[in-house]
Amino acid sequence: MNRIILKLIPLILCVCVMLVGCGGDYVDTGSKAPLNDPSSAYSSTSTDIDNIPKFDGETPFVVLNGNIPDFRDEDLVTESYEYYDELDELGRCTTVIACVGKDIMPTEERGNIGQVKPTGWHTVKYKNVDGKYLYNRCHLIGFQLTGENVNDRNLITGTRYLNVEGMLPFENMIADYVKETENHVLYRVTPIFEGNNLLASGVQLEAKSVEDNGDGVMFNVYAYNVQPGVIINYKTGESALDEKTEQNKENSDTEYVLNTGSKKIHLPNCSGVKSMSEKNKKVTNKLKSELIKEGYSTCNMCNP
Amino acid sequence: MRIIVCIDDNGGMMFNNRRVSSDKVVTERIIDLLKDNNLYLNQYSAKLFADKTDNLKISDDFLSKAGDNDYCFVENVDITEHISDISQVIIYYWNRKYPSDFKFQKEAAVSGLKCVSVSEFGGNSHEKITEEVYE
Numbered sequence: 560m561n562r563i564i565l566k567l568i569p570l571i572l573c574v575c576v577m578l579v580g581c582g583g584d585y586v587d588t589g590s591k592a593p594l595n596d597p598s599s600a601y602s603s604t605s606t607d608i609d610n611i612p613k614f615d616g617e618t619p620f621v622v623l624n625g626n627i628p629d630f631r632d633e634d635l636v637t638e639s640y641e642y643y644d645e646l647d648e649l650g651r652c653t654t655v656i657a658c659v660g661k662d663i664m665p666t667e668e669r670g671n672i673g674q675v676k677p678t679g680w681h682t683v684k685y686k687n688v689d690g691k692y693l694y695n696r697c698h699l700i701g702f703q704l705t706g707e708n709v710n711d712r713n714l715i716t717g718t719r720y721l722n723v724e725g726m727l728p729f730e731n732m733i734a735d736y737v738k739e740t741e742n743h744v745l746y747r748v749t750p751i752f753e754g755n756n757l758l759a760s761g762v763q764l765e766a767k768s769v770e771d772n773g774d775g776v777m778f779n780v781y782a783y784n785v786q787p788g789v790i791i792n793y794k795t796g797e798s799a800l801d802e803k804t805e806q807n808k809e810n811s812d813t814e815y816v817l818n819t820g821s822k823k824i825h826l827p828n829c830s831g832v833k834s835m836s837e838k839n840k841k842v843t844n845k846l847k848s849e850l851i852k853e854g855y856s857t858c859n860m861c862n863p
Numbered sequence: 864m865r866i867i868v869c870i871d872d873n874g875g876m877m878f879n880n881r882r883v884s885s886d887k888v889v890t891e892r893i894i895d896l897l898k899d900n901n902l903y904l905n906q907y908s909a910k911l912f913a914d915k916t917d918n919l920k921i922s923d924d925f926l927s928k929a930g931d932n933d934y935c936f937v938e939n940v941d942i943t944e945h946i947s948d949i950s951q952v953i954i955y956y957w958n959r960k961y962p963s964d965f966k967f968q969k970e971a972a973v974s975g976l977k978c979v980s981v982s983e984f985g986g987n988s989h990e991k992i993t994e995e996v997y998e
Binding site: 622626727729731732736739775777778780 | 871878879881883884885886887957959960961962987988989
């Protein structure tokens with residue numbers, strides 16, 4: 560079943576929380592409690608993931624509902640708080656919400672978070688990924704906003720692309736607005752899992768600045784948990800290089816000079832070719848990815 | 864005309880009809896830059912400078928009204944029709960990446976101009992802001 564009702568899980572959890580009397584991970588850093596129970600900020604309206612267009616290969620997010628977040632007026636309070644709801648029965652993050660104010664922003668550098676293994680986690684590297692590692696431990700509410708670091712309710716397995724291109728720009732926008740104006744921004748992040756998948760398909764980000772009623776910051780977007788050039792199995796988080804995409808990037812007309820002795824790939828104008836023994840020299844139009852499969856590696860000088 | 868813009872790493876100026884960022888230090892720097900000159904801008908941008916200077920000329924069509932040596936603060940307007948009138952471009956870089964759906968046409972704006980100065984300074988909410996001037 561592809562249809563997923565967003566926020567249904569957190570809503571159910573909230574009801575359970577009310578029934579059993581134990582809440583999510585609520586952090587009240589101010590002198591007073593917020594005006595409303597933050598868990599009530601989950602709305603009951605739904606978004607259909609089938610209506611979200613497929614990733615177009617270039618744009619890291621799409622706008623939802625005309626960029627209007629699904630907050631109620633009474634959720635917009637002028638006291639800072641953060642609330643991280645419980646993991647679901649599969650150990651997956653649900654919804655996190657914060658009223659971000661300058662008073663809860665971090666004053667120290669971020670610490671190590673390597674001990675947290677969110678669902679779908681794999682330590683895997685690809686040459687075509689910025690920083691090489693496919694997955695980052697993605698803070699749902701960015702560290703720069705609330706200083707929340709090692710909290711498994713706030714960390715999902717996210718691609719480098721999601722982290723840096725999809726989420727960080729929105730976090731930057733909130734952080735700099737709050738620092739500049741000393742106003743508050745209500746910010747909710749909801750990871751979207753299809754069925755029992757361990758890896759989120761994407762993340763919904765909603766924000767509205769409080770004191771100016773959204774004049775400064777307002778958005779409602781869905782950021783894709785994808786990595787261009789890498790195929791991902793969202794059930795498990797396993798992945799593989801998208802050979803088709805990578806091969807398309809390569810120009811099949813590119814000519815390489817191989818050193819069959821050192822097993823190096825050179826460009827024809829590389830100085831290493833001039834000093835290469837004729838018996839080890841071989842010219843080819845094969846794709847670089849194919850040559851690498853055959854055991855060749857690229858020359859460090861000409862970097863083909 | 865002389866145009867002034869503030870942009871992020873991707874040339875972004877606006878997202879969802881809101882400026883991607885602002886900084887008091889930049890606002891004050893622009894006011895200092897004006898000296899006795901006027902700053903042409905629209906109603907949306909004028910809020911940034913409210914009560915800080917009397918030298919504002921506010922109009923939805925400010926790019927058409929500005930003279931050769933007047934400064935124009937551009938945030939949410941297309942400059943395409945006015946490219947040939949631009950004699951100076953002052954760009955403030957936030958040195959941050961924000962979401963954006965409206966970008967500055969830098970290549971067209973500085974076409975035929977040369978970068979005559981680059982300087983950096985700290986902002987109120989931005990660690991490092993870069994100013995580039997093209998003439």
